[in-house]
Amino acid sequence: MQPVDEGWQYRWGDSPFLADGTPLWLDEPDSDKHWHDIAFPSNPPGRKGQEHVWFRVTLPEGEWYAPALYIYSVDIILQVWFRGELLYQYGTFDEHGRGKFEGWPWHEIPLPDGYEGETMYFRVFSNYTDIGLWGEVAILDHPDLVLHIVSNSAESLVIAALSGLIALLALVFALIQRRQRSFASIALFAFLTGVMLLAESQASLLILYQPLLWDYLAAGSYYLIPVALALLLSQWLDARRPRLVRWLMWLHLVFAALALMLALLGLVNLSSTFPVFDGVLLISLALMVAVVVRNFSSLYREQQVFLFTCGVFIVLLILDMAVAHGFLPWGRVPVSWGALAFSLALISISVWHYGKTQQALHQLTVQLEHKVAERTARAEALAEREVERSRLLALESKKSQKLADTIAALQDCAGVEEAFQPLLQALPQLYLPIAGCFYRRNPGGGYDRASLWGRSAANTFPPSLTQDLSGLTETVLPVRSQDVPAQLCFLLRIEPAQFGNVPEGVLLLERPNLPDVVKDYGTARVVAWVYQSVEKIGITLSGLALRSELQRFSYEDSLTGLKNRRYFDELFRHEREVAIRSERPLSLLIFDIDHFKRFNDSHGHDAGDEVLRMVGRVLENCFRGSDTVCRYGGEEFTVLMPGASREEARQRAENLRVTIAESQVEYLGKQLGNLTISAGIACWPESSPEFDELFRAADRALYQAKAAGRNRVVTASV
Numbered sequence: 055m056q057p058v059d060e061g062w063q064y065r066w067g068d069s070p071f072l073a074d075g076t077p078l079w080l081d082e083p084d085s086d087k088h089w090h091d092i093a094f095p096s097n098p099p100g101r102k103g104q105e106h107v108w109f110r111v112t113l114p115e116g117e118w119y120a121p122a123l124y125i126y127s128v129d130i131i132l133q134v135w136f137r138g139e140l141l142y143q144y145g146t147f148d149e150h151g152r153g154k155f156e157g158w159p160w161h162e163i164p165l166p167d168g169y170e171g172e173t174m175y176f177r178v179f180s181n182y183t184d185i186g187l188w189g190e191v192a193i194l195d196h197p198d199l200v201l202h203i204v205s206n207s208a209e210s211l212v213i214a215a216l217s218g219l220i221a222l223l224a225l226v227f228a229l230i231q232r233r234q235r236s237f238a239s240i241a242l243f244a245f246l247t248g249v250m251l252l253a254e255s256q257a258s259l260l261i262l263y264q265p266l267l268w269d270y271l272a273a274g275s276y277y278l279i280p281v282a283l284a285l286l287l288s289q290w291l292d293a294r295r296p297r298l299v300r301w302l303m304w305l306h307l308v309f310a311a312l313a314l315m316l317a318l319l320g321l322v323n324l325s326s327t328f329p330v331f332d333g334v335l336l337i338s339l340a341l342m343v344a345v346v347v348r349n350f351s352s353l354y355r356e357q358q359v360f361l362f363t364c365g366v367f368i369v370l371l372i373l374d375m376a377v378a379h380g381f382l383p384w385g386r387v388p389v390s391w392g393a394l395a396f397s398l399a400l401i402s403i404s405v406w407h408y409g410k411t412q413q414a415l416h417q418l419t420v421q422l423e424h425k426v427a428e429r430t431a432r433a434e435a436l437a438e439r440e441v442e443r444s445r446l447l448a449l450e451s452k453k454s455q456k457l458a459d460t461i462a463a464l465q466d467c468a469g470v471e472e473a474f475q476p477l478l479q480a481l482p483q484l485y486l487p488i489a490g491c492f493y494r495r496n497p498g499g500g501y502d503r504a505s506l507w508g509r510s511a512a513n514t515f516p517p518s519l520t521q522d523l524s525g526l527t528e529t530v531l532p533v534r535s536q537d538v539p540a541q542l543c544f545l546l547r548i549e550p551a552q553f554g555n556v557p558e559g560v561l562l563l564e565r566p567n568l569p570d571v572v573k574d575y576g577t578a579r580v581v582a583w584v585y586q587s588v589e590k591i592g593i594t595l596s597g598l599a600l601r602s603e604l605q606r607f608s609y610e611d612s613l614t615g616l617k618n619r620r621y622f623d624e625l626f627r628h629e630r631e632v633a634i635r636s637e638r639p640l641s642l643l644i645f646d647i648d649h650f651k652r653f654n655d656s657h658g659h660d661a662g663d664e665v666l667r668m669v670g671r672v673l674e675n676c677f678r679g680s681d682t683v684c685r686y687g688g689e690e691f692t693v694l695m696p697g698a699s700r701e702e703a704r705q706r707a708e709n710l711r712v713t714i715a716e717s718q719v720e721y722l723g724k725q726l727g728n729l730t731i732s733a734g735i736a737c738w739p740e741s742s743p744e745f746d747e748l749f750r751a752a753d754r755a756l757y758q759a760k761a762a763g764r765n766r767v768v769t770a771s772v
């Protein structure tokens with residue numbers, strides 16, 4: 055490639071044309087004074103609003119197969135004259151030599167043989183800020199030119215493709231992610247960058263030779279880049295209400311739409327919108343930079359990196375702009391490198407994010423697995439606990455049923471003594487599988503082992519306990535599962551107790567050994583149940599004791615301790631049946647104390663009571679166990695003697711009479727003399743074949759004894 059960078063001359067204005075269309079300036083004698091030297095055929099000094107300029111150059115020596123003159127770009131339309139002929143034209147010149155902007159393509163002008171040393175003329179029209187050729191002008195072979203173009207553009211094409219790919223990926227993310235708007239803005243930014251790089255690359259014309267179309271695309275994407283940037287910024291700084299940024303976004307959007315529309319309608323030249331845009335861009339970039347700098351610290355690290363690369367990209371764009379407007383000498387500004395930096399930043403951020411996401415996912419998976427394992431274990435424990443709980447409940451309900459049966463059996467008993475038999479039998483069934491032992495109070499006041507159950511219970515529980523139950527601590531509610539002692543002690547109390555408030559029995563149990571899963575609450579529950587069961591048994595036995603006591607009271611004479619009249623009446627009926635059935639005799643003795651009124655009167659009622667008690671004691675000794683002695687009322691007594699004949703009865707009565715007559719009555723240390731009794735006897739069937747007459751017969755005999763002078767026994771005869 056041979057740069058054409060020497061011998062350039064320019065001449066403001068447009069050449070007049072001969073009738074055959076040849077410009078006069080091509081072959082004007084004495085023309086050198088109109089032509090001025092210039093280092094490069096671009097923007098000659100002293101334009102003063104002129105829209106036409108001519109350049110000429112003498113083509114240098116060179117050896118080429120198919121030489122062509124390569125011009126990077128032209129502002130804005132061009133005719134190339136060589137050897138008096140129009141060799142090349144870009145754009146359409148009207149009769150005034152003016153024309154419309156038709157894009158900024160690169161130009162290849164094939165050179166005829168022997169061009170070396172000859173002068174080439176360039177007629178340029180421009181109503182744009184710049185006028186003239188632009189970039190570089192050089193001679194090279196056609197294939198080399200193609201290669202040159204391709205290699206010039208390779209970088210941009212690759213980066214454009216990369217940007218396109220990123221745009222696509224960001225678009226996909228925008229569709230599937232939550233932070234859609236950010237991704238959509240990044241997609242737009244990357245897409246615009248890609249399009250701009252492709253459209254601005256020289257190779258685009260090799261793909262499709264539509265310079266104006268590519269320029270529209272370049273302009274559109276270029277104009278919209280600040281829109282994407284502002285959009286992104288406004289989203290990232292959403293919390294800070296970046297009104298200025300939004301306003302700039304709308305400004306650029308409206309500008310892009312207006313510029314492209316007006317250019318397409320032919321109302322303005324597309325080229326003339328560039329300087330305006332660049333001016334606006336400079337201002338809005340400065341404002342956006344200010345906003346970013348102010349809020350930089352509130353952004354995420356990746357946003358900062360992204361904005362930093364955007365900044366690099368924008369600086370390159372500004373440099374490119376400065377070159378385009380001639381503020382800087384021509385040189386290729388690596389705008390694509392800015393885009394590359396942007397793409398790489400995005401890729402790195404994505405990779406970093408991916409890594410972080412993977413890491414977070416991994417952690418999440420580990421956490422989830424951990425949680426699942428934890429929950430499974432908890433569920434299993436709960437299930438196990440539930441099984442054990444229902445087992446415990448089933449056992450409890452079985453035992454409660456057993457307790458109910460036991461209580462019912464106890465209630466059927468006539469008294470406490472009788473009740474202890476079924477109770478001792480029931481205890482092992484009530485409390486197993488808890489090993490235990492029940493002690494019953496002995497007459498000496500200590501406690502003897504009465505029932506023992508469960509493995510190793512014999513070694514655990516001693517055969518007896520001392521009266522004071524030393525070494526034992528009574529278990530009382532409430533208990534906490536954690537505090538349950540190794541040995542439990544429950545006292546069985548019966549009210550009213552025969553011996554005051556002393557327990558009638560002691561239940562010792564080992565601590566219930568429950569499965570771990572129910573231990574925390576189950577142990578206390580079982581202990582409470584046992585406690586309540588002992589209480590219930592105690593209450594039941596107390597009921598029995600009370601019942602016996604009441605029964606005793608209803609049949610007993612409280613003064614003498616002998617059976618009373620009610621008892622006598624019932625017994626008499628019973629013995630009557632037995633006697634009739636067994637045909638055994640039944641004798642009845644009725645007696646009363648002689649002149650008891652007199653005794654009472656002379657010694658007092660209390661002394662009389664003592665006499666009655668004394669008679670009671672004598673009676674207990676004078677009769678057999680099978681004979682029943684009753685106080686029939688007042689000072690009148692009866693003795694029922696089953697199986698006793700009349701004679702036997704008489705003898706016992708006589709024995710009684712003598713014993714009483716001989717007994718000294720002593721009251722309050724004073725001897726009160728002797729008393730006598732009178733008695734009447736009747737015997738079935740000897741003295742009274744009619745049973746119903748038996749009592750009356752005995753009574754009559756008593757009356758006869760009284761009448762006969764008292765202190766005697768009269769036997770009723772038939």
Ligand SMILES: Nc1nc2c(ncn2[C@@H]2O[C@H](COP(=O)(O)OP(=O)(O)OP(=O)(O)O)[C@@H](O)[C@H]2O)c(=O)[nH]1
Binds near residue numbers: 646648649654688
């Ligand atoms: N101290 C005492 N006196 C009683 C009790 N029950 C009845 N008496 C008395 O017993 C006396 C019975 O008197 P009577 O029925 O006249 O008979 P008596 O004086 O024993 O005369 P005879 O039977 O004819 O010998 C009355 O004075 C009653 O008050 C009692 O529980 N205690």
